Amino acid sequence: MIDKQKLVKIVGTGMVSDREEDLEKYSSDISFVNRVRPAYVVKPGTAGEVQKLIDLANATKTPLVPVSSGAPHFKGDTVPGNGGSIIVDLSGMKKVEFVDRARRVAMVEPGVTFEELIPLCTKEGLRLNMPLLPRKSKSVTGSILEREPVLMPGYQWDMSDPLACAGLYFGNGEEFRTGQAAGPGTLKDQWKVGAVQKAPYGPGTASLHRLIQGAQGTMGIVTWMSIRCEVLPKMQEPFFSASHDLDQLLDLMSWLIRLRMVTECFILNNTNLAAIFATDMEDYQRIKETLPPYILFYNIAGYDYFPEDRIAAYIKDIAVMNQRIGLDTGKSAGLISADGLLKKIQKPCDEPYWKLCLKGASQDIFFLTIYDHMERQIAAMKEMSEEIGYSPTDLGLYIQPIVQGTGYHCEFNLFYDPYSYTESDRVKDLSNMATKSLMNMGAFFSRPYGDEANWIFNRDAATTDALRRIKKIFDPNHVMNPGKVCF
């Protein structure tokens, strides 16, 4: 095992821990991945320290597990795959280098959370294209590296958005900057002429930022990221459309995205909408009873020029579409107001985190799919729930259009009591069964975590082989988070 003093020499006293309680925190998470205890937790404060840690890991063949968000963790990607690993906790790297209104971009270190960055963006008249209700401790960089779906699909031009550029060290310890940030010269040289590291492509032919996303820290460690921001609207009008018929809502949603009428836009079922607002189980039941099965939420924004005109025009046009589809639009669904939901989703989740509020834990099954398959996949999930004894009405559902409507993120949230073996086992079984079955029904698990990753990669041997060849180039000693993804 690596000598602790070598780590101390790099990051300083107090930034390396092998205390039982600290190691325990990183040994497991809310997912079902096996418990593995790391050897140390180190907290680098600078990019230079990160590079030295990677060099040391290569010299000693020690696995590194990068972590940028605070607890609780949900997907098993930050639990070591191997014993003797070092957790590289980046949550202390909290510098916000800039928020640039004119160029609509911000640059941050990996420890910066949504809660910390949102007020700085708001002050400049900008906002982030956020995931749905991230927990307070969620790193912005972490979320983007995971390719989490974002609430405003119209502004997601590419799956990699809102990543602009990133600074990183590959697994072999070499520094790299993606996109426009690659050069010429240093970041400071670029700032002097007004460059703000906005364009994601390149340098050259490759777009290597795509390799570090979805990699779960297996390619290298990101030490800063520039993030595409959107303009803060002058006015907003959120609405609900609710129905028993999911197809009607999908139809409307696809047109709202296609015609670029809306900003935030997604569907929740009554379980999830109630869970988001409930303070306890009783409250949850009370809210849920008032809600229709499926609720489409959308927001119309008006910007600096004639915001009233823009909003009024789109309200009129959407009314025509609703009439065609046979839907009603309103400002509330049961006890929940559209304004209330808008307010909630434009910031991180209040404590306690909504997915933990009901029963203490949630297992999320999520995949990408297309319009044509979704209803069949949802029906199948309900059938499997029934079969395994998990009430289908307790299943949370979240449908998020992605990349300007070219696909959908479909997520089932299985709330359960982690202290009940029966419930945990049932949810674990359901999760395994559903992943296998849904794959056969066209569900694309683009972000595979935990044990399921093996089954998912087994379906595509050619891509898996290609990824392994690539991995060998950037992390030849296999020190970056071994045991994750397909490595």
Place this chain on the structure above:
Amino acid sequence: MALSKEIYRELEDIVGEEFICSDPAIMPSYHGSDLGAVVLPENTVQVQAIVKTCNRYKLQFSAVATGWTGSFKKDIVYIDMRRMNRIIEINEKNMYAVIEPYVITAELQAECFKKGLHFNVKGAGSNCSAMLRGHGHLDQSTSGDDRNHLAIEWVTPEGEIVRSGALGSTDEWFCGDGPGPSIRAILTSAVPPGVTPGVFTKAAIKLYHWAGPPKYDIQGLSPKYTLPEVPKNMMARYYSFPSVEKMWQAEIRLGENEICMELMGFNVSMVAANIATCNEDDERIFKRLNKEKKGPGFFVIIAGNSDNDFAFKKKALEQIVREAEGESMKSLEDPETEGILIAQCTRVTASIRETFRAGGAFSSIPIMSQRDLTIKWAIGAGEAKLPLIKAGHIVDDGGAFFGWGVEQGHVGKTEIFCKFDPANEKAKAAVEKWSKEQGRRAFDESYFALMMGEVSDDIKANMCHYDKWWIALTRAFDPNDVAPQGGPLV
């Protein structure tokens, strides 16, 4: 040197005798090169078989679709993709099209228009492959560069078939990323050198809503076409501004307020080229527009999805332009001119007029990056063109550059070119010198680095040694070195 009989026969067995040729009289007609053979596969299976054969005999190959420019090593197997010209699918609900490499933009766009859809058309024009990575007139609302590709089917240099993203796992084309890290990182059809080795045999590209008519009712005969009526809820204008700064401010506001379907920063020379039907006309119109303009400007097309949408966009456009002290060029408001500009600039049919017609050749410096930054550089590059104009080496465009916002101004494209007579050696040399100097200045002053063609070692070193990674990647997938750099893939 032609291929050995044995290899020729193997390739012939794959594609059939009609679709292979090594006749020394024919070979130079392909890019003036001394090729080993030309083969024309019909499908992915044939491409794979050709590539595997090349690997077995350590023969180098290069695949070309519609092509643009290219240099090819002697004796290589040239895979001409022209038979792979099928539109596989236009998925309206999920807004993507799946195409083979030889589907040209004009064909795909015509089919998409009928369904109320369109896509990013590259500046190279409507006769080029629709699969191409690049930028064009419609970037403002349809993105650009490598950001319109979804899943891709790729025959690797070793002859394996990799199907990226959802395609590999589920047979669906809607997503090219994952599982896990995205191999889209290396799947790109950029300008050589630097294309992904191997062959792209199919790709899904993003589609966007088209608010225009299902078909343009074009009238007249080449080169004088007209569109009798401006389509409903569409409008085209050219605005000029008192300064670059004012123009830039208007461009940014139009992007932030999501007003324009097209915002093309044509200079007046390019507008003149678009309208004119011959060089004499071009010069006359250029001079007239030059007098009429206030300063630098851009061309816009707005398209409303409804009367309400159109009314809002028109009102906001006019207000934004007014605030930036911009003015519409009245002579271009003539409905006949407006109509044909809408048609030409959405179907991108005038690229040849803009580039080749005046001089016969052009040399360009295109930059895809942060728009305000590249404009700063382009002002200097434009000034550096003036002595060349004065000396008569290049066509007079007033020292202009052009460009546009991409993704509603989030990023941008700036380009500057010199139109010249390729038979004029002095002009050619002067343009080459200008190009080299301006490229170097961009690097020395930290604006950007040009990475097309020969790139010097100091530039590579200052760009995070990007070349080293690319070489490592290509070697990992091409251990037999059968897919050389230098030929255009698409």
